[in-house]
């Protein structure tokens with residue numbers, strides 16, 4: 001290979017890249033806030049004893065799990081405005097699509113956490129005279145959160161990667177900016193490599209943290 | 224040696240050594256089944272005095288755990304009645320489907336399980352003070368003070384801030400006993416609490432239970448350890464097929480069982496030892 005790498009052209013584009021990065025971070029962070037909060041609410045709905053509450057909640061989850069994320073984003077951008085005759089700004093729309101997608105996946109993570117609480121602990125709560133809401137608040141929730149945390153964080157990173165999909169509907173995120181620069185400068189190799197490096201650098205520390213947490217939980221369980 | 228007391232003041236019972244009766248707990252005609260076929264309490268009658276230490280023995284699957292779980296309010300009964308301290312406690316025909324009628328009475332029952340049930344996200348201290356604070360309304364200071372006392376009596380003061388994962392199995396079960404005692408129960412239920420333990424840790428847990436026995440705690444104990452049963456029991460109850468087959472003082476049950484089924488069972492389990 002005798003391709004001559006040249007990164008000089010990028011110096012003039014740092015501003016644009018920075019703007020794109022800010023949009024990406026905004027998408028990822030707000031989606032995570034949405035997903036962490038709504039996900040827990042949704043998890044409680046799927047564990048509800050009434051079928052007519054459980055069922056729609058489960059359907060919501062399956063819808064997001066069983067369709068491509070790219071399609072979900074496109075649908076939110078083109079179909080939602082047509083259906084409801086509303087126009088929402090692109091970033092909010094992106095947050096909505098990504099956030100609800102994450103909500104569905106996080107609900108499953110929370111649910112696995114709740115179900116991992118040993119049955120005997122629930123019995124012990126009764127033996128100690130704790131009321132059902134006290135049991136949920138002081139015993140189930142903290143244990144469930146612990147179990148779910150690594151998965152929630154992994155989902156969080158994955159939504160950062162998925163956020164690149166909004167470039168397809170012209171939201172000016174990091175991916176979109178990168179694509180424009182690459183075509184303008186005819187330098188796809190350098191540009192896309194740099195973009196990849198940025199996503200990588202953002203995700204790696206969190207991924208490492210997840211591994212560390214999982215190792216710690218494993219040793220705690222082994223004892 | 225006068226060990227400090229683990230047990231708050233217990234009702235004093237008139238002691239009648241050989242009687243099987245007692246009005247501390249009375250099960251009358253109690254019926255419980257799981258689904259259609261599986262009857263685990265078949266019109267069961269059982270009495271207990273306030274200073275009784277009942278040891279329930281019987282084949283696996285004979286409903287020993289079910290009996291304890293019913294007393295704790297973890298399972299319901301479908302017929303019969305149970306009274307506790309002279310008050311109606313559970314009624315199989317009541318509208319609440321055979322669960323405890325009186326929450327106050329229910330909190331006077333404590334239970335320790337075979338599996339470890341210390342909450343792993345809480346320190347030993349937090350495990351001990353959670354229910355006293357949330358259920359009995361003790362302040363954190365009061366509850367902590369009390370927890371220190373109980374742990375000291377069990378020789379576990381140094382573990383106050385430890386987490387359950389840092390304790391041995393024997394220590395976990397002792398803390399679990401302390402956690403139940405924090406609520407000052409009038410009756411303690413023990414369901415095979417040493418079955419999951421390594422052999423060298425069994426004694427430390429059994430010693431705590433013996434200490435409770437000396438302090439006249441009313442206890443219903445399910446165990447497969449016949450040696451321990453003989454030491455701790457004031458009365459041994461042999462159950463099979465949802466009925467009490469035979470009961471009596473340990474010396475009698477273990478040396479001269481009257482019923483052939485009791486003899487058969489004991490021969491089997493004692494040979495295994």
Ligand SMILES: Nc1ncnc2c1ncn2[C@@H]1O[C@H](COP(=O)(O)OP(=O)(O)O)[C@@H](O)[C@H]1O
Pocket residue numbers: 257261263281282283284285286287288289290
């Ligand atoms: N929640 C339950 N649902 C259905 N069957 C049960 C349940 N709990 C216990 N059983 C069955 O009831 C019988 C008695 O169980 P158990 O009370 O645990 O007996 P033991 O403690 O004497 O071994 C067993 O056959 C057991 O499988």
Ligand SMILES: [Mg+2]
Pocket residue numbers: 287288289415
């Ligand atoms: Mg059992």
